[in-house]
Amino acid sequence: MLGPLRADAPRRIGPYEVLARLGAGGMGEVFLARGTGLPETSPGSHPGGGGGPVAPVQGVFVAVKTVRRDVAGEPAFRDRFRREIRVASLVDSPYAAAPVGGNADAGTPWLATEYVPGPSLAQAVRRGGALPVGTVRALGAGIARALADLHRAGVLHRDLKPGNVMLSVDGPRLIDFGIARSSTATTMTATGVMVGTPSFMSPEHVAGARRVTAASDVFCLGSLLCYAATGEDPFGDGPLAAVLYRVSQAEADLSRVPEELRGTLAACLAADPADRPSPERLAELLGPAPAKAFPWPEGVREHIGEYGRELAQLVASGGPLLEAPAGFGPVVVPDVPGLHSVPTLAPGAPHPVYPPTAPVGRDRPRRGRLLAAALALVVAAGGTGAYLLWPEDGGGGGGGKDKAPVKAAGPRVPGVDDRGPADGSGFVAQNAAQRPAGWKPWRAELGAPAFGCSAGEAALVCRTTDGRYEALDPAGGKRLWAADLVEDPRDDQSFIGPTGGVFVAGGTAVPAVHGPYAVLLSGGRLQVRDARSGAVRWEKEGPSGGGLATRPVVADGTVFVPTGDDAGGRMTAFALADGRELWSKALTNADLARVDFRDFEPVAAANGLVYAMSDAGFVAYDAKTGDQRGQVPPEAKECDALLVRGRYAYCAPLDAGNDAPLVLHRLDAVTLAATGSGPLAVPAGVAESGAWPTAVSDRAAVVLDAGPARWVDRRDTGAHDGVYVLDPATGGRLGHYPIPPLAADGRRQLVSPPLLTGSALVYADYSALRVVPIGEDGRPGKERVVPVPGAPGPRAEEEYDRSGGTHLGREIRPPLVLPLGGVAHVVYDTGVVVSVELPREALGTAPDRAAGPAAEEKE
Template sequence: MGGQQADRGGSVVFQPLAADDPTTVAGYRLAARLGAGGMGKVYLSYTPGGRPVAIKLIRPEFGEDAEFRRRFAQEVRSAQRVQGLFTAPVIDADPEGAQPWLATAYVPGPSLADAVVAHGALPVETVLLLVAGMAEALHVIHGAGIVHRDLKPSNVLLAADGPRVIDFGIAHAADATSLTGSGVTIGTPSFMAPEQAAGRKVTPATDVFALGQVAAYAATGVPAFGEGTGHGVLYRIVHEEPDLSPVPERLTELVTRCLAKDPEARPTLAEIIRLCQAANAATVLRRPEDWLPGAVSAEITARAAAPAPPQTPPPPTTAPAAAPAAPAGYSPTVPAAPSTPPPGYGPPPSTVTAAPSVPAAAPVAPPAAAAPAPGYAYAPTQGPGAAGYAPTQGPGAPGYAPTQGPGAPAYPQQGWSGPGAPTGYHPQQAAQRPPGQQKKGGGRGLVIALAAVLAFAVAGGATAYVVLKDKDGQTSSNAGGKPNGKGSTGTQGSGGTGNGSSAPKPSTAPAPQAATYKNINLTAGYHLTLGDTDVRPQDGEDNGYELSYDTGGYLDAESSGGNLVLLDPGQAGSLEACRAETRFTQNIYVNKLSPGRQVCVTTGTGHLGLVTVKAFSPEDSPSTYMTLDLTVWRNAAPSTSTG
């Protein structure tokens, strides 16, 4: 994964930033534009220590696709494990940003596509060195569980010490979006494999076919299956043989074997390197100083002279405007002001001035209410005079919201609902005024109204105490009998439970039952749905499934909100263990598993599963699969469990 290409032909290496280009990406100051493609634009930047990096900024259309983001994040995690000599390592990324991006090491060299367009076909010795280096790169990429899927000349950079394979895994993320079928082209038809063109399963052998096409292109200057419309090229790839007559004789066996229609007939990467060594003993890349023609090496020298990043941030385009003053004595509730972004990054500073946190004139506190009698069941935050009464929820509090207390429309339903709530009160008849203003001559009326409310509260509290005490006595004397009278209705009238009048009863729901499925052979490219009564492998690996065995070599929690946890060796898996675990991941590579290891599965639909690995398919098996036992507790995930 990663990418850095200049315009075809290499006429302009470092393009100046255009008006629609950003000046920074997540703190990386951009110095120039390196190129653009179907996935987005590539820019030159630098680390704080001065090392040049290539920043790929994904197109906004892809960033709006949730499935692309999920796959992109997954591919970034995989790509960060790829540390090969012939790859450009991914050093930073943000798949969750407003516009996803990733950063790779900058490679000062042209792409193979640019070099061939500008200087023609490469010598046989150079092609052999190129193919051997690409094979080593693919070995590391495949070892991380990634199939490149888009290996082509523009994704191979020519550095002074050998090739660099880039953009591995991005095509897989792009396949998830609807954009690839609506005018956005990801991948080049001339370099696809037959199974890829036909929509069949993609495997590491797919990259071997593309490697053969790249070798033929480098040696002849034209694609092996010709040029033309995408549909025509794809038809020839699937149904016809390539024209290899222009390919030099020393490369014929290598290219012919790589371009076999049957994936099983193609050579392994180790065999490809042996074929290169047999054709030319120098293909172990021991001559980095002269492996490329002189004209191509000159381009590397030009690209090494990268422009320096801007030293000072650009000035703000507009000065922040002064905020209007808040009314005297008024203290509205406002969100905290966001932190100031670093200079030159992010939007201009907010133009909103926070209102004063303390009102200019402190309101008069209401008289203290009498303490409730012992056993008073009224929820203390719901009425005046209660312990811990929140001042914004009763009359006389600063910034009092009229929908939460006396004076609000439909007061008995939305405001104070405790015992002794006043009756016959019609707040819709009272004029509502902005905070800080009072009706002329209304100060005395407010004091009288508050006194009346408090009197009702005290009287209601005493009534509630008597009723609840009587109810408790009846309950004690009639243990096991049916509750008596209105006290059993749970309403907010006198004697009811009200809001929070008693502790909730513990759930009596039964513990989830375990369903066990033995000796499941889960084939790569298939998935399991834990909610099925009969859990069995079904074809498909990338469509929101609950657990799939991806052909890339990993178990994947596909469903939205799902996750996996790999339990430690010797750790006993159980419902309690899986509920308690928080070491979540989206995928687990099979090479981390061994017989006896266990994996907790949480699905987005609320089920819990425990996978116990038993065995893997033998090397001579025609299919790749793993044998496992599965225990499922349905509707038992911590967020949905009722047991």
């Protein structure tokens, strides 16, 4: 994980800005750094080790290794280091984190490689134990393909061990190949200290480093896979001499290796190098590359996600992680303004620091490679947008102006609903790895009107107005499963009573899809199901729910749900994997007047915190312990909406009758204290329109005045209805997009809550998807209207007797847009669901519109 920088640590290495410390190696320290877009002022900064300066892509993350002064002072070291950088630059593999720059002539020589945000294989096995057979097969096949690429380039790894295999969301990445050692370093030092890990050497290593061949790397890979499959070193432990002897004789203990793998790994560990399979053959024996998501077990996926969240938090802060004075924890100093979209190198991306004239040894095409996910980091105001990579010639489906493929970003967004991800920010990064395999545009119909939905990679799950859940396949719209948690068939209508009371059939909440899980809350029962099959994994009795917007909040391996009753509200945290109760907190006292009751429940999770509505307004709790961390100030106590974005949280009271203007507060995301002298200065024309916030990013805040709607008894005249884009720091108005007017025959359009995705604002009406590009400075461009085939179109209000209440299944309600993986699932209140590809602007590939509105693209 990331460590703070000491006071004497460098702040810049070559053309890279240093952000944190990753660790130390045999030659020196390793730092996390970010490309500045500025060239190194000293020569020799390209991968070839000499020549003119190179400017790396701004924002690209790298791991930079520096060399100890005593090693750098050896007479022959710099020549050797320069030669090693040049050789390593020949590596071109989607399964290896290749070097992207280096300088052997700097005062402190350095080498930069692609940064892989995830644990090493050693860390993952130590934490979670042996990996499943299917995972070991995919892991081994990926590393074998990396070795094949290395060997074709004339490079031997020479130090293949679990610590040199990093785990990313989409598979393993090999690091530290062909790197220079001190000229005095051999397999054994003069004092007999081993350089490397004995159990992951080959017999040739033990015999002498000059005898190492390509087959030696295969032997080491066999040892590594034994470790992954059993959690133990294949040559045992004990005295060093005994371990080395067993290695030299190829006497590996394979008794605990699963039978399905034993023969293949035994071949890798053959004593005679000629008897070992080639890397290409080994990849064939282990199996093809995964057709869909890499088969990491859930624990490893969570482990990888921790690295992504940590990186997101660091970059969202805007500055490096610094060592604090005694008595304080690490401090992040926000001294890097203006960062918006920060790319992370993904496998197969062109290495941007290689200039066309750099002596990298060859210039072969990099087309047709695997484009995989590195991090889907949804972060934050004041620091970043999404970490997105846009290779010039990336792969994937689609083409043309509207079908440019969304490119890889990093760890997957676990799920999205009408508020966006779990932070409620309304910002959803787009990640190519999340597009369902085999996806094509589709249209489907639910069995009843839709009433709140959530989508993930495995399923799209909707609540219906009759209190049930229905799940669809996000790739093609096929119905996967349905669930009705309420036994009483009479409880099948959702309505608003004559006095304004809201009744939701079955007390059924909006579902939450989170990775492979679907979390349901209905009829006083909390169920966690397999999102794909619908099989119940665990269930708890007692949780409450059923408000119009009530939903489970899922983050950090935890489910947060309301568990109170009419006497008082509570929030309880359960372990997502097995349903263990972790902690519970009261959100109200028991003597509140009925008029003071609100929906006391969790509303968002971010920054290691969970946010809930209490009788004191919004409160922040530590997600792991339940300890209170923050509370809104008195002037924000009446807030009903909360959007959390990195360092900031935005809240606003929602006034259905529009008797009061919009008041938008900008708060500290941890303490929920006010960050300025008062609410943002929202222009009067916007504030008085009845607008309410739906999305926020570092570039823009979005508020929506949905116009008059009979079922919420708005007294809005509709004079100012539409979508407003505001400055997230000041509240100043940047743009306005009206809602389509009422048709001459009385039919009307309503629009979905607008979300921010990539570098655009996205929302839908009953006929089309609406996309507004957002420039780097937050200024919006011209709205583009993209028709949605199969959409129901504008509709007239249904006439029926409303004296006994407003039946929500018969009312015209806004659609929902659920954007994920470059695809938008548009859910209409009628139960029609249409899945379409997002236009280019919504993926982050649109040109900057910083100068203001631009001309609309023609359809």
